[in-house]
Amino acid sequence: MVNTSRAEFQHPRFAQAYIRASELADRRGAYEHRRRLLAGLQGRVIEIGAGNGRNFPHYPPAVTEVVAVEPDDTLRAHAAEQARSAPVPVSVVPGHAGALPAGDGTMDAAVVSLVLCSVPEQRSALAEIVRVLAPGGRLHFYEHVRSPRRPIALLQDLITPAWHRAADGCHPNRDTLAEIERAGFEVAWIDRFPFAPNPPVPPLTHILGAAVLKR
Template sequence: MDARGAAAHRARLVAGLSGTVVEVGAGTGACFAHYPAQVTAVLAVEPDPYLRDLATKAATGAPVPVTVVAGTAECLPAEPGTFDAAVCSLVLCSVADPDAALAEIRRVLRPGGQLRFYEHVRSERRLVGLLEDAATPLWSRLAGGCHPNRDTAATIARGGFTITDLDRFGFAPAPLTPRTAHLLGRAELTAAGPGTP
């Protein structure tokens, strides 16, 4: 997956970040190597013990200080207003409640904080989108809760963020797999809060 382009996507995801960062659903720690030197600390939250162990090992070689902890997107182990930025890499498809996850991200960000996101999402092509809708109930059970039909950009906007940069593209993570819709972008806290037009 990384060799086919995901590593470059992750590098774009975190480029230009500075200060303190919370990475939500850190997985194996694949983003750690890409953080710029201006990042002073990363709190990497990962619920799965096996993935968390791999992330802890990856943190030892990161170019910035990374602390890996147990936790979920819906209940981040941090005080309000702690972080300058939040990073979500291929995680909002699989959280149980994306609205609750974004509310938590909003809670732990400082005023003016930003959200960086890299996610696969529902296709804009009608037939493909309908196929993703049909496949989601079974796929989510087989693939760790992954929902291939989520409209993550709309969820982010609904969660009190203003999307300031958005790149939508097709990406096939493995040979012989179809290209699926992906988003890579950034958003800022909306001062007035969730639900503000």
């Protein structure tokens, strides 16, 4: 567990820009990505970094409860509004990936959607996910990651310091899949594809899939 103050996650200007960007991304294809991300979920689900709630309409009926964790006050307010029309019960709560507001082994599944790129410490965030999941729990993930092409990956390394400052802590060069597997998950399925959610930013490698906790 990482003892990080929620005050460190308050960036209202970036939040407003993110809301606009997420709407454009959905029109360019992210809407379908979100639908695929959440397909097959059931039981109690914790969504980490729920943002402005763009995933909520896609939760399937087998989900009995969603605990949607979002540290940013601006985004959380928008998520709470989205939760009112969600097809399943959604509770939007303050919190962050390093200290999830859930008990040990109380969740059937976890969802991360374009959030592991920007958490301060991926390993700590994934350790928290492992903590709250029941044995055999599922992790559904949708993330942009380090390019498999070495020249592009090296360029991502070069631009990461500036990108990190401009994009509210985002790292374009993280090998997120390797960290998911290192945390104790076995990948059930994965799709890897280029996607440009917000031109003129060029296409970034994205991964979409699900993994099962091996305990």
